[in-house]
Amino acid sequence: MEYLSILFDQIYKILFLLVPVLVSVAMVVWLDRRVWAFVQKRQGPNVVGPFGLLQTIADALKYIFKEIIIPSSSNKVIFILAPIVTMTLALIAWAVIPFSATQVLADINVGILYLFAVSSLGVYGIIMGGWASNSKYPFLGAIRSAAQMVSYEVSIGVIIINVLLCVGSLNLNDIVIAQQNLWFVIPLFPMFVIFFISALAETNRPPFDLPEAEAELVAGYQTEYSGMMYAMFWLGEYANILLMCAMGAILFLGGWLSPLEIYPFTLVPGPVWLVLKILLLFLLFALVKAIVPRYRYDQLMKLGWKVFLPLSLIWVVLTASYLFYFNLLPVN
C-alpha cells in the first residue's frame, strides 16, 4: 500500500507538470506563428477562439482524425517508434527543471548533465524517422540533422562548463541560487549569445533548419509522416524548443529568481518569473525565424566547429583563470 501511495503521489505530480507543458506547447506554436506573421505584416491565425488561441488545438484535432500512412517499404517498427522517441525525450527532460526552490519534480545532483544527455538523445528520433522511411529526402534530412546536432552539442557542452565553473555544482537549483547577486548573462554575455545560436541549431530552428529545408528536401525527415505521427514530431520539436529556452533561462537568466530583490518584484512567485524568462527567449527564437535567411550547410558546419567551439574553449580558459587568480573558485 505504501508503494501505491508513493506511486499515485508521483503520478499526480507528473501530470501537474506535463499537462501545463503540453498546453503551453500548443500556445507557443500559436505565438510563433503570430510573431512570424506580424514581422511579415500579415494577420496570422486569428479566427479559432479569442485571438486565434485555439488554432493549434484545432490543428491537432485535424491531425488526430487524419489517416496514418505507413509506407510499405519502410521499416515499420522503427518508423512508428521515431515520433514516440522524439515526443518522450522532449517531455522527460522537464522532470529536472526547477520552478522554484522547492517546486521541482526530481531535484537530482547531476541535473544539468541529465538535461544535456536528454537533449543529446533527441537526435535519435530524427535519425530513426529518416532511416526507417526508406526514402531519399528523409534520409538526407536525417543525416544532415544528425551531423548538425552532434556538432552544436559540443559547443553547448563547453558553454555549460563555463557556467559550472562559476557555480561549483551540477544541481540546477544550485545554479539558480548562485545567480542571486548577478545573473550569468552579464559576465558570460558572449557565451549567452553562442548558447542561443547553438540552441537554434540544436532544435533545427531557422536559420539552421537545413534538416527540413522545404526548398531542397520537401520536409526532411518527416516527409513520409502523416496524421498523428507527424503531429507528434511537430509538438516534440516545439517542446524541445521550450526546453532549450528553459535551459537558457536557468543557466544565464537566473531561473526562478526575480530580477531585483526589492518589494514589488518579490511578490511575484518564482514560477511566474521562470515562465516569463522562457517566453522572452522564445520570442527571440520566433523573431530570428522571421528575420534571418537560411544558412548554407557547409557554412553552418564551419560556424559550429571553427568559430563557436574555439571561442567557447577560449572562454573556459579565461573564466577558469579569472576565478583562479581572484580566488573566486567555488570550493567547498
Added chain:
Amino acid sequence: MIAHSIFFYTFSIIAIISAIMVTVSKNTVHSVFFLILDFISISCLFIMIGAEFLGMIMLIVYVGAVAVLFLFVVMMLNVAQQKNKWFASEASSKHIPVGLIISTIIFVELIIVIGGWKYKPDLFDINNSLELAKVSNTHSLGQILYTDYIHIFQISGMILLVAMIGAIVLTFRKRVGVKTQSYIKQISRERSDGVSVLNVSSNKGVKIDD
C-alpha cells in the same frame, strides 16, 4: 527493497537481452539500435548503484555521440547486405577461432578482476569510500581524478588527442583544382578589382578572358 530489485532485474534483463540481440540480429542498423538500448540500460544500472555522474556521462558520451557515429557509418556504408553475404560465405568460419580466443581472454580477465575484488578487500578501500560518500558523486570523482591520478588522466587525454590528429592526418588529402570560398577575399574585393573600363575600337572587339 522490493521495488529496488524489481528495477534492477528489469534493467539487467533488458541489458543482457539487447546485448545478445546486437550479435544475433540480421540487420546491422538494428544491431546498433540494440547497442544503444544496452548502453541506456547500463547507465540506468549505474544510476541505481548511486553512480549518477558515470551514468549521465555514459548517456552523453556513448549514446549521444559514439552510437550516433556508429549509426552514421552503418547507414552510409549500407553494410546490411554485406554482413549477410559474409555470414553465408566460407570465409566466416576462418574467423571463428580468432573470435573465440579473444572472447576467452576477455572472460578470463573479467574473472581475475572480480576475483581480485572478492579476495583482496583492501584493493577497494572501504573507509575511504565512506568518507567520500558525504560529498556528491561528482566532487569525489573530481577529487580523485585531479589529485592522485592526474598524470594518468592527462596521459590518456594526450593519447586520445594523438589518435584524433592521427585519424585526421591519415584521411586528409590535398586535392588540386578545388574551388574554395575565402571570406576575406570576398569581402575585401572592390570595384577596381572586378571592373575595368576599356576603350573598344569599332570592328575590333576586345579579349576578355585573359
